[in-house]
Amino acid sequence: MKILLRQYWSWMMIFSMTVLFLPSHSLANPEMGDQDKIKLDEAFHRIGEQFDVFFNYDQSLTSNIMVEYKETKNKSLNVVLSDLLKNTHLEYQIFGDQFVVIFQNSKAGIENLKNMITHVQGFVDEHEERSRNHRPVSILEPVAIQKLEEKRSCSISAEQLQMKKDIH
Secondary structure (H helix, E strand, O other), rough: OOHHHHHHHHHHHHHHHHHHHHOOHHHOOOOOOOEEEEEEHHHHHHHHHHOOOOOEEEEHHHHOOOEEEOOOOOOHHHHHOOOOOOOOOEEEEEEOOOOEEEOOOOOOHHHHHHHHHHHHHHHHHHHHHHHOOOOOOOOOOOOOHHHHHHHHHHHOOHHHHHHHHHHH
């Protein structure tokens, strides 16, 4: 009986120690990693890979924000971003199909967004101006190999020219 009691307590101690040293999120979520509290920057990275989008944001706005992120395959980009940012002071705007701009929901944040748009528009205008001033080069016509051979045989090397001068 004493041996059984000692084995029981030994197993209880081993079990208790194992539970104490397990990561806390693995106890809360048996599918470890499905839903984590991660940095917002990391969530943007994962979303960018999943939806093939690029994020533009001021890292000073996101550096200390931790969010719960659960990767899903059946939600739209808008739903994922809305869920992700719902408890933050940030909002988003999607431009085209691939560009997501994150900004602070404040007067200063809107002002920064305007400045960024002005900067990007200047880049686009500059690119379009270069394209307008670029003159297309005419396409060269292919020359037949036979014509090249004829020209090559007609041309005289410097040595051949010197020999002709010496003869005359």
